[in-house]
Amino acid sequence: MPMGADGSTLDQAIAEMVEGLREYAEDWQDRLLDVPRHRENWGVVWLISLSDDDQLRAWRMGAVLDHS
Template sequence: MSQSATVDYPSYSSARAHFKAVLDASESGRSVTVSRDGQVSVVMQAEHLRKFFFRTVSPRVELASEDGRVIALMSGRPFVSEGATVDDALADLLESLREYAEDWEARLQHAPNHQDNWALIQLVKLSSDEELLEWFERGGE
Protein backbone atom coordinates (compact mmCIF):
# COMPACT_ATOMS: atom_id res chain seq x y z
CA MET A 1 0.00 0.00 0.00
CA SER A 2 1.47 3.36 -0.98
CA GLN A 3 1.24 6.50 1.11
CA SER A 4 -0.45 9.61 -0.19
CA ALA A 5 1.96 12.41 -1.10
CA THR A 6 -0.14 14.81 0.98
CA VAL A 7 -1.25 14.55 4.59
CA ASP A 8 -4.17 16.88 5.35
CA TYR A 9 -5.32 17.86 8.81
CA PRO A 10 -8.74 19.52 8.71
CA SER A 11 -8.17 21.40 11.97
CA TYR A 12 -5.48 22.69 14.29
CA SER A 13 -6.77 20.29 16.97
CA SER A 14 -6.30 17.24 14.76
CA ALA A 15 -2.79 18.35 13.79
CA ARG A 16 -1.91 19.00 17.45
CA ALA A 17 -3.24 15.57 18.46
CA HIS A 18 -1.03 13.99 15.76
CA PHE A 19 1.94 16.35 16.00
CA LYS A 20 4.56 13.58 15.85
CA ALA A 21 2.91 12.25 12.68
CA VAL A 22 2.90 15.80 11.25
CA LEU A 23 6.66 16.08 11.79
CA ASP A 24 7.32 12.52 10.61
CA ALA A 25 5.42 13.14 7.36
CA SER A 26 7.25 16.42 6.81
CA GLU A 27 10.63 14.79 7.45
CA SER A 28 9.81 12.09 4.90
CA GLY A 29 9.18 14.77 2.27
CA ARG A 30 5.41 14.56 2.20
CA SER A 31 3.29 17.70 1.99
CA VAL A 32 1.45 18.37 5.26
CA THR A 33 -1.41 20.84 5.43
CA VAL A 34 -3.30 22.13 8.44
CA SER A 35 -6.58 24.01 8.10
CA ARG A 36 -7.70 26.64 10.60
CA ASP A 37 -10.46 29.21 10.26
CA GLY A 38 -10.57 28.80 6.48
CA GLN A 39 -6.81 29.22 6.07
CA VAL A 40 -4.49 26.39 5.03
CA SER A 41 -0.91 26.28 6.28
CA VAL A 42 1.87 23.95 5.18
CA VAL A 43 4.37 22.20 7.45
CA MET A 44 7.68 21.45 5.80
CA GLN A 45 11.35 21.11 6.55
CA ALA A 46 13.00 24.50 6.76
CA GLU A 47 15.99 23.36 4.72
CA HIS A 48 13.74 22.41 1.79
CA LEU A 49 12.24 25.90 1.83
CA ARG A 50 15.66 27.55 2.16
CA LYS A 51 17.03 25.60 -0.82
CA PHE A 52 13.98 26.56 -2.88
CA PHE A 53 14.48 30.25 -2.13
CA PHE A 54 18.24 29.90 -2.77
CA ARG A 55 17.39 28.79 -6.33
CA THR A 56 14.46 31.12 -7.02
CA VAL A 57 15.30 34.43 -5.34
CA SER A 58 17.95 36.21 -7.36
CA PRO A 59 20.58 38.10 -5.35
CA ARG A 60 21.53 40.37 -8.30
CA VAL A 61 24.71 41.48 -6.51
CA GLU A 62 26.88 43.89 -8.46
CA LEU A 63 30.37 44.94 -7.40
CA ALA A 64 32.21 48.13 -8.31
CA SER A 65 35.26 50.04 -7.13
CA GLU A 66 35.09 53.71 -6.23
CA ASP A 67 37.80 55.82 -4.58
CA GLY A 68 39.67 52.74 -3.36
CA ARG A 69 36.56 51.17 -1.83
CA VAL A 70 34.52 48.21 -3.04
CA ILE A 71 30.80 48.85 -3.46
CA ALA A 72 28.33 45.93 -3.33
CA LEU A 73 24.75 46.55 -4.35
CA MET A 74 21.71 44.45 -5.03
CA SER A 75 20.27 45.64 -8.31
CA GLY A 76 16.57 46.44 -7.99
CA ARG A 77 16.70 46.32 -4.18
CA PRO A 78 17.54 49.07 -1.70
CA PHE A 79 20.79 47.54 -0.43
CA VAL A 80 24.19 49.13 -0.97
CA SER A 81 27.25 48.37 1.12
CA GLU A 82 30.94 49.11 0.94
CA GLY A 83 34.22 47.87 2.31
CA ALA A 84 37.96 47.93 1.80
CA THR A 85 37.75 44.54 0.02
CA VAL A 86 35.12 42.49 -1.77
CA ASP A 87 34.79 40.28 1.32
CA ASP A 88 34.29 43.34 3.53
CA ALA A 89 31.63 44.79 1.22
CA LEU A 90 29.75 41.47 1.06
CA ALA A 91 29.95 41.06 4.85
CA ASP A 92 28.47 44.56 5.22
CA LEU A 93 25.75 43.69 2.70
CA LEU A 94 24.94 40.54 4.66
CA GLU A 95 24.64 42.58 7.87
CA SER A 96 22.32 45.03 6.09
CA LEU A 97 20.10 42.14 4.99
CA ARG A 98 19.94 40.75 8.53
CA GLU A 99 18.94 44.16 9.92
CA TYR A 100 16.37 44.62 7.17
CA ALA A 101 14.85 41.20 7.91
CA GLU A 102 14.34 42.24 11.54
CA ASP A 103 12.79 45.57 10.50
CA TRP A 104 10.61 43.83 7.92
CA GLU A 105 9.17 41.44 10.47
CA ALA A 106 8.69 44.20 13.06
CA ARG A 107 7.09 46.89 10.88
CA LEU A 108 7.78 46.86 7.13
CA GLN A 109 5.94 43.74 5.94
CA HIS A 110 2.67 45.63 5.41
CA ALA A 111 4.23 48.65 3.70
CA PRO A 112 3.35 48.58 -0.02
CA ASN A 113 6.95 49.00 -1.17
CA HIS A 114 8.18 46.14 1.08
CA GLN A 115 5.39 43.53 0.90
CA ASP A 116 6.91 41.68 -2.04
CA ASN A 117 10.13 40.93 -0.12
CA TRP A 118 8.62 37.99 1.78
CA ALA A 119 10.71 35.35 -0.03
CA LEU A 120 13.91 37.34 0.46
CA ILE A 121 13.19 37.65 4.18
CA GLN A 122 12.53 33.92 4.51
CA LEU A 123 15.81 33.15 2.76
CA VAL A 124 17.73 35.51 5.06
CA LYS A 125 16.06 34.13 8.21
CA LEU A 126 16.60 30.48 7.22
CA SER A 127 20.22 30.85 6.08
CA SER A 128 23.54 31.00 7.89
CA ASP A 129 26.01 33.75 7.01
CA GLU A 130 28.01 31.24 4.96
CA GLU A 131 24.90 30.16 3.05
CA LEU A 132 24.01 33.78 2.26
CA LEU A 133 27.53 34.50 1.04
CA GLU A 134 27.21 31.46 -1.23
CA TRP A 135 23.82 32.79 -2.40
CA PHE A 136 25.44 36.11 -3.33
CA GLU A 137 27.81 34.20 -5.60
CA ARG A 138 25.75 31.31 -6.97
CA GLY A 139 22.13 31.71 -6.01
CA GLY A 140 19.05 32.72 -7.83
CA GLU A 141 17.40 32.20 -11.12
Protein backbone atom coordinates in the same frame (compact mmCIF):
# COMPACT_ATOMS: atom_id res chain seq x y z
CA MET B 1 16.39 42.95 -4.26
CA PRO B 2 18.88 45.73 -4.94
CA MET B 3 21.28 46.44 -2.13
CA GLY B 4 24.63 48.12 -1.80
CA ALA B 5 27.49 47.89 0.67
CA ASP B 6 30.90 49.42 1.14
CA GLY B 7 34.17 47.83 2.14
CA SER B 8 37.83 48.15 1.39
CA THR B 9 37.74 44.57 0.06
CA LEU B 10 35.06 42.52 -1.62
CA ASP B 11 34.90 40.25 1.45
CA GLN B 12 34.28 43.24 3.72
CA ALA B 13 31.58 44.56 1.41
CA ILE B 14 29.86 41.16 1.31
CA ALA B 15 30.07 40.88 5.13
CA GLU B 16 28.45 44.33 5.41
CA MET B 17 25.79 43.25 2.94
CA VAL B 18 24.99 40.13 4.98
CA GLU B 19 24.65 42.32 8.07
CA GLY B 20 22.38 44.67 6.14
CA LEU B 21 20.23 41.77 4.99
CA ARG B 22 19.83 40.58 8.57
CA GLU B 23 18.85 44.09 9.67
CA TYR B 24 16.35 44.37 6.81
CA ALA B 25 14.74 41.04 7.75
CA GLU B 26 14.35 42.21 11.35
CA ASP B 27 12.91 45.57 10.24
CA TRP B 28 10.56 43.82 7.83
CA GLN B 29 9.21 41.56 10.55
CA ASP B 30 8.89 44.48 13.01
CA ARG B 31 7.24 47.07 10.79
CA LEU B 32 7.83 46.82 7.02
CA LEU B 33 5.62 43.83 6.22
CA ASP B 34 2.58 46.10 5.90
CA VAL B 35 4.32 48.78 3.82
CA PRO B 36 3.15 48.32 0.20
CA ARG B 37 6.57 48.53 -1.47
CA HIS B 38 8.06 46.03 1.03
CA ARG B 39 5.13 43.64 1.36
CA GLU B 40 6.25 41.48 -1.57
CA ASN B 41 9.71 40.89 -0.06
CA TRP B 42 8.47 38.11 2.21
CA GLY B 43 10.35 35.48 0.17
CA VAL B 44 13.66 37.27 0.60
CA VAL B 45 12.98 37.69 4.32
CA TRP B 46 12.33 33.95 4.60
CA LEU B 47 15.53 33.20 2.70
CA ILE B 48 17.48 35.48 5.04
CA SER B 49 15.85 34.00 8.14
CA LEU B 50 16.47 30.40 7.08
CA SER B 51 20.06 30.91 5.90
CA ASP B 52 23.25 31.09 7.89
CA ASP B 53 25.85 33.77 7.13
CA ASP B 54 27.86 31.49 4.83
CA GLN B 55 24.78 30.69 2.76
CA LEU B 56 23.85 34.37 2.50
CA ARG B 57 27.42 35.23 1.54
CA ALA B 58 27.36 32.61 -1.24
CA TRP B 59 23.96 33.87 -2.46
CA ARG B 60 25.12 37.50 -2.60
CA MET B 61 28.48 36.56 -4.14
CA GLY B 62 26.54 34.86 -6.92
CA ALA B 63 24.55 38.06 -7.43
CA VAL B 64 27.74 40.15 -7.49
CA LEU B 65 29.48 37.85 -9.93
CA ASP B 66 26.45 37.61 -12.22
CA HIS B 67 26.36 41.40 -12.63
CA SER B 68 30.10 42.02 -13.08
